[in-house]
Amino acid sequence: MKFLRVAIDVPLPQLFDYRCDEAATEDIGCRVLVPFGRKKVVGVIVEVVARSDHSADKLRSAERILRDVLPLSAEWIELARFCSGYYQRSLGEVMLAALPPRLRNARPLRATKQKSDDDAARPAAPPFVERHRLTAEQLRAIDSISASAQAFGVFLLFGVTGSGKTEVYLRLIAGVLARGAQALVLVPEIALTPALQTAFRERFPGATIVVQHSAMAEGARARGWIEAQSGSAQIVLGTRLAVFAPLPRLGLLVVDEEQDPSFKQQESLRYSARDVAIVRARAAGIPIVLCSATPSLESWRHAQAGRYALLRLSRRARADSALPEVRMVDTRTDASRDGISGPLAQAIGERLARSEQTLIFLNRRGYAPVLSCAKCGWISGCKRCSARLVVHLKDRELRCHHCGDAARIPRACPECGNLDLQPVGRGTQRLEASLAERFPRARILRMDRDTVRHRGSLEAMFARIEAGEADILVGTQILAKGHHFENLTLVGVVDADAGLYAADYRAPERMFAQLEQVSGRAGRAGVPGEVILQTRYPNHPLYQALVRHDFEGYAQILLDERRQAEFPPYVFEAALRAEALGIDVALGFLRAAATRAPSERDGVTVYDPSPMMLERLAGRARAQLIVQAHSRVRLQLFLREWRAELASIRAPAVRWHLDVDPTEF
DNA sequence: AGCACGCCGACT
DNA sequence: GTCGGCGTGCTC
Numbered sequence: 001m002k003f004l005r006v007a008i009d010v011p012l013p014q015l016f017d018y019r020c021d022e023a024a025t026e027d028i029g030c031r032v033l034v035p036f037g038r039k040k041v042v043g044v045i046v047e048v049v050a051r052s053d054h055s056a057d058k059l060r061s062a063e064r065i066l067r068d069v070l071p072l073s074a075e076w077i078e079l080a081r082f083c084s085g086y087y088q089r090s091l092g093e094v095m096l097a098a099l100p101p102r103l104r105n106a107r108p109l110r111a112t113k114q115k116s117d118d119d120a121a122r123p124a125a126p127p128f129v130e131r132h133r134l135t136a137e138q139l140r141a142i143d144s145i146s147a148s149a150q151a152f153g154v155f156l157l158f159g160v161t162g163s164g165k166t167e168v169y170l171r172l173i174a175g176v177l178a179r180g181a182q183a184l185v186l187v188p189e190i191a192l193t194p195a196l197q198t199a200f201r202e203r204f205p206g207a208t209i210v211v212q213h214s215a216m217a218e219g220a221r222a223r224g225w226i227e228a229q230s231g232s233a234q235i236v237l238g239t240r241l242a243v244f245a246p247l248p249r250l251g252l253l254v255v256d257e258e259q260d261p262s263f264k265q266q267e268s269l270r271y272s273a274r275d276v277a278i279v280r281a282r283a284a285g286i287p288i289v290l291c292s293a294t295p296s297l298e299s300w301r302h303a304q305a306g307r308y309a310l311l312r313l314s315r316r317a318r319a320d321s322a323l324p325e326v327r328m329v330d331t332r333t334d335a336s337r338d339g340i341s342g343p344l345a346q347a348i349g350e351r352l353a354r355s356e357q358t359l360i361f362l363n364r365r366g367y368a369p370v371l372s373c374a375k376c377g378w379i380s381g382c383k384r385c386s387a388r389l390v391v392h393l394k395d396r397e398l399r400c401h402h403c404g405d406a407a408r409i410p411r412a413c414p415e416c417g418n419l420d421l422q423p424v425g426r427g428t429q430r431l432e433a434s435l436a437e438r439f440p441r442a443r444i445l446r447m448d449r450d451t452v453r454h455r456g457s458l459e460a461m462f463a464r465i466e467a468g469e470a471d472i473l474v475g476t477q478i479l480a481k482g483h484h485f486e487n488l489t490l491v492g493v494v495d496a497d498a499g500l501y502a503a504d505y506r507a508p509e510r511m512f513a514q515l516e517q518v519s520g521r522a523g524r525a526g527v528p529g530e531v532i533l534q535t536r537y538p539n540h541p542l543y544q545a546l547v548r549h550d551f552e553g554y555a556q557i558l559l560d561e562r563r564q565a566e567f568p569p570y571v572f573e574a575a576l577r578a579e580a581l582g583i584d585v586a587l588g589f590l591r592a593a594a595t596r597a598p599s600e601r602d603g604v605t606v607y608d609p610s611p612m613m614l615e616r617l618a619g620r621a622r623a624q625l626i627v628q629a630h631s632r633v634r635l636q637l638f639l640r641e642w643r644a645e646l647a648s649i650r651a652p653a654v655r656w657h658l659d660v661d662p663t664e665f
Numbered sequence: 666a667g668c669a670c671g672c673c674g675a676c677t
Numbered sequence: 678g679t680c681g682g683c684g685t686g687c688t689c
Contacts, residue, residue: 006689011666016689037668037688052689059689093666652684 004062005047006034007092009104013644015091016043017052020062024048029071031099033063033106042066042106044095046077068108070229075283076246082279086636087271088574088643088658097269098244100212102222111226123234126207128174132167141168141311145287146175149251152282156258156303157291159313160323160549161520162484165291168313169254170203172289177207177234181251185237186273188260189481190215191458196237204235212238212245240265240273243280253281257481258290258299259513261663270659293520293551294513297562298569300555324491324522324529326547328538336534338434339426344492344532345438352442352471356527357488359473360431361480361518362495365448366390367430368423371398373413375420384619391423392450393430403618431494432474439472447475480518491522493533500540503613504665505567508542512554515546566628568661572635575662576625576646580654583611583621589654590625596645597627597638604629604638613665620655624665635660 002023005015018034023045030045040063052059072080072095080098084091096104134142137159145155145168159165173183187196190213200209210224210233227233229246236245240263255263255274263273274290281288290299290308303310316323327343334341340348351358370388371380380389382400389398391409399406412419423430432446445465452458462483465473473479473488493515499507515533523529535543545554563570576593578586590609597606605628612622629635639658646656 003689008688009666010688012688014689018689034689039668054689650685 001050001056003049003052003059004032004034004045005049006032006043006062007046007090007095008034008036008041008043009090009092009096010036011090011093011647013090015046017054017059018062019056019059020048020065023062023065027065027067027071029073029077031066031069031103031106033066035060035063040106042096042104043092044072044077046091064106066106066108068111069103069226073246073248076244078283079244079276079280082283083269083271083276085640087269087660088639089269094269098241100218100221100225102218103225109222109226111223122180123208123232125178125180126204126234128171128177129203129205131203132164134167134171135164135313135315137313137315138164138168138171141313142171144309144311145172145289148287149175149179150285151287152285153287154278154281154302154308155287155289155311156295156299156308157289157311157313158293158295158303158551159291160293160316161517162316163293163313164316165256165313166199169252169256169289169291170200172252173235173254174204176251177204179251181249182228182231182233182247183235183252183254184242184245184247184250184277185235185254185256186242186263186277187237187239187256188262190239191478192256192481193237193239194459195462195483200235200237207235208233209235209237210245212236212242214239214241240271243271243273243276250280250284251286253277253286253288254291255288256291258292259294259296259509261510264661264663266664270657270662272661275661292513294516295551295555297509297555297559301559301569322523322528323549324519324531326519326531326533326549328543328547329532329534330538331534331536334534338438339431339494339534340434340438340492341534344494344534347490347530347532348435348439348442348472348492351490352439354489355471355487356490357465357471357473357485358490358492359475359479359485359488359518359521360435360492360494361475362426362428362431362493363476363498363514364425364427364495365401365429365450365476366399366427367393367433368427369425370423371409372422372424373416373418373420374422375418376413376416378413378415379424384616386614386616390427393423402614426495428474428476435472435474442471443469444472444474445470447473447479449476449478452478477514477518480514480521484521487527488521489523489527489529491518491529491531493518493531496533496535496543497537500537500542505562505565506663509558512542512546512551515542516549516551519546519549571628571630572632573662574627574635574639575659575665576627576656577612577622577659578609578624578654578656579617579620579622581620583615583623585651585653586621586623587611589649589651589656590623592649592651593642593646593656594625596642596649598641598645601638603631603634626662 004018080094084094302308329341368391385402519531578589580586607626609625
């Protein structure tokens with residue numbers, strides 16, 4: 001008699017045992033269909049054992065071992081185990097969340113049976129197309145990473161936009177493929193994968209490149225996963241979820257824009273793909289390259305402490321392109337009625353005269369962030385969220401950007417009947433209209449989530465811009481990343497101050513990274529770029545650092561603040577969050593949770609529960625309780641004990657979860 | 666987390 | 678007399 005120990009997608013800490021006589025140890029890592037309660041579910045076989053601790057009459061028989069896909073490797077299972085412990089979720093929850101959706105059910109794949117890596121012919125190393133002569137700094141970076149190609153090491157590739165970080169990792173990947181190994185490249189946005197995929201295809205003609213992101217069709221995603229697992233894929237390129245791609249001969253990990261907030265998953269399994277990638281590199285004994293012009297303060301501190309190897313690319317790779325000049329316009333003295341100050345308008349005019357392109361950055365979709373009654377002071381609030389409804393003039397709608405709720409724009413104030421309702425503030429739609437009025441002959445193209453949805457792919461829009469079909473681009477952060485436009489020489493930041501004094505301690509770090517990123521869009525190919533930043537606080541250290549392109553100086557300021565305030569990266573945090581219909585219920589749960597915190601809590605601080613910054617979301621009230629510790633291990637031990645207690649609190653109307661290393665408050 | 670079973674209020 | 682409220686208990 002043999003037994004399977006199966007990980008199942010339920011929030012229970014244990015594995016579940018099943019009888020299965022046909023099982024062999026080779027089935028470890030296979031998916032299996034088992035009866036669970038009164039339905040059948042797919043789990044993952046973690047052990048095959050000769051006896052079970054449960055009495056034989058309590059055990060049920062496994063329905064069917066799913067051998068249509070190769071078993072998950074011991075390394076992969078170990079990575080899932082780590083995530084299970086670190087992020088405080090059951091092994092089954094982690095494993096099923098990490099599998100592509102198509103493999104979470106028992107429907108067999110009609111793909112041909114895979115060969116295992118041992119008998120699969122290793123794909124021949126594709127040729128690498130050399131394009132650019134490398135700078136001395138790039139060569140040095142490549143040399144030092146290559147020197148430890150067979151050992152774990154974290155390399156922080158720190159270089160300004162255009163300094164050739166991509167070229168460095170392309171060369172490293174060429175070396176990896178030449179050895180017959182595989183490379184994994186993580187990027188923050190789905191929108192960035194097609195462009196990068198094209199670049200990879202050009203540079204590695206004939207290579208098998210697999211893409212993994214959440215917008216892919218299930219079949220394609222599963223096929224890519226299987227190619228990665230069989231070893232036939234040489235390069236896997238994807239967003240955060242690609243960190244779980246099975247790679248039997250992984251030789252190099254790359255995390256591009258490593259500081260980007262989207263590497264942190266904010267639902268279900270709340271993992272940081274960057275951190276998981278580092279754990280994975282360590283386990284595999286291979287180098288990992290973190291790339292950024294504005295590294296996260298976590299990584300920056302590791303580099304300062306010598307735990308990460310800092311590799312600087314201080315110059316732009318093309319000798320003829322300099323960093324853009326950043327100029328500030330003080331909107332207290334250079335006021336503007338429509339959001340465009342005199343100096344910015346003049347600079348745009350100059351670009352139009354020279355047939356150069358301008359990018360106006362405003363990270364706020366819609367026409368105006370709120371509609372207000374001039375008479376009684378009513379403002380358009382979302383019924384389900386503690387947020388304002390945004391005016392979308394073109395669709396004649398008020399929309400909540402948090403829950404998606406929409407309503408028609410009212411003709412009269414719902415409170416007092418007054419007909420004089422004013423859109424207050426400025427979004428990209430309104431900015432587009434103002435620019436059209438100021439520059440009637442300019443071709444203006446707005447790019448944000450709304451226009452990308454309506455007018456086809458981001459790729460197609462980029463191509464139109466590249467073909468010179470637009471003079472002025474107005475857009476949100478969708479424009480800040482990735483794509484560089486050859487003829488773009490001016491970047492205007494219209495309302496830079498939003499978020500400058502936000503309550504979230506990570507806000508300035510993010511803001512600096514975003515502004516540096518969007519600044520980098522200006523002037524690349526022999527044409528010097530200019531950045532005009534409209535602000536009411538031109539002396540703010542963030543802007544002063546931005547003018548000097550001084551990430552290091554500003555990072556030091558922020559790190560000093562974080563140390564004094566005892567925030568990460570000087571402490572480690574976890575958040576216990578609760579949501580319920582009423583905030584009191586959520587807070588009540590958290591108070592109960594606090595009283596059940598392990599009493600032996602050396603070096604762990606449990607703070608008071610408080611409502612979240614976005615207190616109501618989609619009709620639910622949200623509160624959280626922050627736990628801090630100076631040691632990661634201490635925090636982990638604390639959380640593990642606490643989690644068991646939390647499970648026993650009976651609070652039927654409350655949904656709760658733990659978020660380790662939270663980034664949203 | 667689901668999804669049962671189980672024991673008390675307003676309806677065809 | 679039943680339909681259904683969500684309390685609590687279990688899932689190998």
